[in-house]
Amino acid sequence: xxxxxxxxxxxxxxxxxxxxxxxxxxxxxxxxxxxxxxxxxxxxxxxxxxxxxxxxxxxxxxxxxxxxxxxxxxxxxxxxxxxxxxxxxxxxxxxxxxxxxxxxxxxxxxxxx
Numbered sequence: 282x283x284x285x286x287x288x289x290x291x292x293x294x295x296x297x298x299x300x301x302x303x304x305x306x307x308x309x310x311x312x313x314x315x316x317x318x319x320x321x322x323x324x325x326x327x328x329x330x331x332x333x334x335x336x337x338x339x340x341x342x343x344x345x346x347x348x349x350x351x352x353x354x355x356x357x358x359x360x361x362x363x364x365x366x367x368x369x370x371x372x373x374x375x376x377x378x379x380x381x382x383x384x385x386x387x388x389x390x391x392x393x394x
Contacts, residue, residue: 286392287336287347288356288363289378290385298331298344337362352378365392 285294293299301309310328318326330345336353347353352375356364364375370393371379371386379386 284388285335285337286363286388287353288361289336289350289352289375289382290363290365290387290389291336291382292384292388293333293335293337296333296335296344298333299335302332302334302342363389363392365389 283294284292285299287293297313298310301313307328310331313331314326314328317331318324326345329342332342333344333347334340334342336343336347336350341348352364355372355374356362356367359367361367364370364372370389379389
């Protein structure tokens with residue numbers, strides 16, 4: 282499988298929202314929005330908020346959370362594609378996120394080698 286590692290270490294190429302967006306599959310995007318509404322107890326999640334071309338895409342669209350992500354904003358402000366490039370790795374913000382998402386940590390650690 283192709284990899285497209287986001288700033289935080291998530292693999293955008295494995296994300297259901299990214300895959301549905303790339304396929305221009307509106308039915309699947311609707312299913313994802315409904316699924317995420319239930320999973321995150323957030324009835325306001327819309328198709329627009331799950332439409333995403335990946336964190337490293339410079340023009341968007343990005344998922345609702347990814348568009349506002351402080352990890353992504355920090356990496357971009359520092360000129361990094363991923364946090365693995367940063368001399369402050371892993372910072373306090375990133376450490377909190379990585380404790381919840383071990384595969385993201387694994388991806389960043391691979392990039393640091």
